[in-house]
Each structure stands twice: as C-alpha cells, then as structure tokens.
Amino acid sequence: MTLVATTDAALDGVHFDLKHSLPRGLQRPPARGLSRSAATCAGWKALAMNLSDLAAAGATPRWFLCALGVPARAEKDLQRVARERAFGMAPLAKRSGIALVGGNIARAQQWSLTITALGEATNPLSRAGASAGDQLLLVGALGAAALGLQLLEARATKLSADERACVIAQLRPTPQLEAGRIAAPFASAAIDISDGLLQDLGHLCERSGVGAVIDCDALPRSPAVRAVEALDTETTGSHPFARALSGGEDYALLLAVPKARAAKLRSALQASQLEAHRIGELTRSRKIALRQGDRALPLPARLGHDHLR
C-alpha cells in the first residue's frame, strides 16, 4: 500500500462565502440535506477539494486533519458552525469513510479551513505517466460550479432544477472517489479538474510530456451551462465552449487511458453507474488543440483559475 497525502485550503471570500444566503428551496430538506446556512457548506467543500485529489490518485480515503482559521470575536460563530455538523464536513466524511484524526485552531483575519487528507492506494495514479495516443476520459460535468457561483452572487431566486444542481455543484461538490478507485488499474495518469479543464489538462500534459486534442462537442455540460455559453457567445462574442473549458471547481476526474484498456475501463465504470465521457486524446505535439467536428477552434482567452488573483 502506498500512502497518499494532499492538502488544500478553503478561505472565506475565495472558496466559500459566509455572506451567501442560499436560494430558497435549497434552504431546507428535502433539497438533498442542504442546510440553511452557507457555513455548513464550507466544510463540505473544503473536504471535497481534498477528497478530489485522493480520487485523482485512485486512493481510498483514510484520515484527515483540519486547521481552522477563526477571526477575532467569532466564538459565537464558531459554536454555531460546530453545532451545524462541523461546517458540513461530518456527512461527507462519513459517506467517504474518512476519519478526522487531528486539527488546529488559530486566530486569523478570515475564516479558513485547511485540510490535509491521507489515503491509501495499491498503484496510485499521478499527473505523470500518460503517453501520446492515450484516450482522455472525463467523469463528471464541466462549467456547473462556476455557473452556480454566478447564480449565488446574483442572488438568483427562481432557479430551474438544472440551475439548482449548479448551485449544489458550487456549494457541495462531489469528489469522484469511486471513479478514481475503479480507474486506477486501467489509467496511465489522472488529475481532478479544480481550476478549469484547460489548466488542469495542461498540468497533466506538462508532467507526462505530451499534448492533447479536445473534441469540444464531447464536453459534458448541463443544459444550463450550454444555455449561458450560447448567450455569452451571442452577446459578448466569447468562446463557444468558454465555460466548459475554463470554469473551475467542478472536481470532475480527468483520466488518460491507453487505447487498449479504454473499453474495459468504460465498462467497469458503467457497472457502477458511472459515465465516462471520451473528450479527446493525447498527442505528441506538446500543445493543447481544440476541435469541433473537423474544424479547429482557437483556445479561449482565459484558461482557468489563477490562485493568486
């Protein structure tokens, strides 16, 4: 067994926003257990960000540690969020089979949750190891979390079912743990899409010494994401796949798989009701190219999330 460790921080105003009030209809059950307060989503998301890294390694989650940054005079808030099931960490931890084994509390200028997650894998996947010719498979959808954030910031109240799913994708993302574990024996490399497809695919290509061609029509996007992409393109002339290519925080799982093993992996995923979208393949060129049908498309202006902006 190999020990796999990852750390990721979620900060108020950056990765979550305690000032967000959740749209009506998401405020109470039966909206998939989503609680009334945005605070109860912060811990879920912080843990999910870390679990998504374990998923990309094909690791089984075991233990995590959580360092809290707490603003001065926030003791009341702290009690409230602790009461609200540890910022929402508890239900995701339980569901994922990961145990809290340590932590820290420090006074800080803003709320933050810095989590380190530990897992075990027999043959851990990494960004390195993929070859030209490998298929690119994606488990999960693109652009939903970024649209969800936009809806929250606009304080949108009348949401379609699909838009609500986007808000849930932003607040309580689902790490693709099962897909990662299933893929580990088949895939040559993997990465989770936290900063946008193009940016994270770029990391995988760089570490594996390859390039990629993406079939944009194959990118999995919900109807709400397709609709705003079409509207954006019409009104501002933006790239027709800008949100699917560059939207962050989807925590979808990108897999590079040698052609000979791709069919087997897809059926193994299907057997667990998981769908893998074939979105392109790796190339020798060391560049990322986009195509739609037979047509080459330019890259969008913005590739993804910059951690320091």
Next chain:
Amino acid sequence: MTLVATTDAALDGVHFDLKHSLPRGLQRPPARGLSRSAATCAGWKALAMNLSDLAAAGATPRWFLCALGVPARAEKDLQRVARERAFGMAPLAKRSGIALVGGNIARAQQWSLTITALGEATNPLSRAGASAGDQLLLVGALGAAALGLQLLEARATKLSADERACVIAQLRPTPQLEAGRIAAPFASAAIDISDGLLQDLGHLCERSGVGAVIDCDALPRSPAVRAVEALDTETTGSHPFARALSGGEDYALLLAVPKARAAKLRSALQASQLEAHRIGELTRSRKIALRQGDRALPLPARLGHDHLR
C-alpha cells in the same frame, strides 16, 4: 510502525511578524545562520511547531505538506521569500530528515503557513497513559520564547548573549525530536510546551486522569528570564514564576515517566548530551499544585496562551 500526523498553522501577526526587523547582530551570519529577513524565520517556526508535535509522540519525521496563504499583490514578496529558502523551512527540514511532499497556495488576507507533518513511531507517546506517581521531566527551557517576542516588539537593540538566545528561541525554536525518540520506550505520556507549561501540563493531566505538583525552583529558566521575572514581581507584584509557568512557544518537551524507569531515561538522554529537568510529579488529586521548597505557591492569574485571543 504507526503513522503519526499533526497539523499546525503559523499566521503573520500571530505566530510570526513580517514587520519585525531582526536586532542587529542577528541579521547576518555568523549569528547561527539566521538570515536578514523575518520572513526567513516564519517557515522555520511553522515547521518547528509541527516537528515539536512529532517529538512529543516520539516519532521520526518523514514527510510534510505546506499550505500557503498569500495576500493579494504579494507576488513579489512570494518570490523573495521563496528565494530565501522557502521562508527558512528548508534548513530545518534538511536537519530533521523530513521531506516536503505536497502543498497548496491560496489568496488570503494575511500570510500564513499551515503545515501537516507525518512521522513514524514504533510505540507513539500521547497525552494519555500517565499515572499518579510518575515523575515529570522537562527537556528544554521555559519563558525564553515569550521574552524573545517582547524584545523584538520593543525593538531592543543592545542584547546580551542570553537575550539573543531568547530572540532565537522565539524566531527559530528547536523541536526536541531526539529527546522524544529517546524517551518513547521509557515515558508513559508526553506533550510539547507550546501554549505555556501550566496549560499543556493541564492537557496531559486531563487526558491521563491525574493531577500534578510542580517544584518551581526546578523550572529551567535562563538568567534573562529569571531577571525579568524578578523585576516583574518587584514592580507589578506578579507571580514569581509567571513567565516559566505561562510563557508560550518554548517547544520544550514534557515527559511523564514511571519512577522505576526515570533514572534509565535520564542517562539515555545524557548519553546524547540532552538534559532532563525533574520539575515535579503526577498526583491522584486531579489538580495542579505549585510548591517552592516546602511552601505552597498559588497559581498565576494567566495560565497560558488562548488560541482565540
């Protein structure tokens, strides 16, 4: 082998202060390799805080992860501190045999370094396991780091050698890793003194279900700490051992050791040029009592560091 994991955060303005300018004489070698910038001490201290926890478990350091919080428009600073040997982490990591295996960078309102350290131990020590009658041994000194902070904040310039040692104790504390490893087969419980002796001893007593009596004359204090304690007591009537009992950030190692094994442990430590001070013993009473010779002393008003103040 048991895996030991700990997390601790160091924040600008709380655990270190990038505005501190180091006293002249500490600014350049040969002052024990201390660099010119306070930034190069921040990483050392953040890592030392975590290594001190591993020391208290008797663990051998193996791997660590570091999550950085970086203020907006700090790219220049970031390059500078990265150039300055990763905030000073690198030399301590090398000396301690611990390898950086992961990290994260996020935009934040203040500089912070949240480290998770992993180690291995055959029989890890914890706060639980001590019994009434066990001796209390301390490796390291008390009150120095808090005095060092006071000297930094006062921008004191003419420092005695002993005061300089206090400033170094504040900026670049030494985790008692070797003492922890040597003590592991002998001790019944251990804790590192990060928040002040009384507070951390209280944690050990609570978890072990015991009390303690401390022999104040035996508390290891440098001449500079003794001098300010005497001055404080004379001018403000404060507790004569206030700094030794409540000063934080010394990262000394407190060990509970069954009487029958204490002499063996002390010689094992001495063989490695490590001195253990016998500062008291554990009792059935569930209270912490102080004495000086035959006289009982009251507890000081302030027990130690409160993480939320």
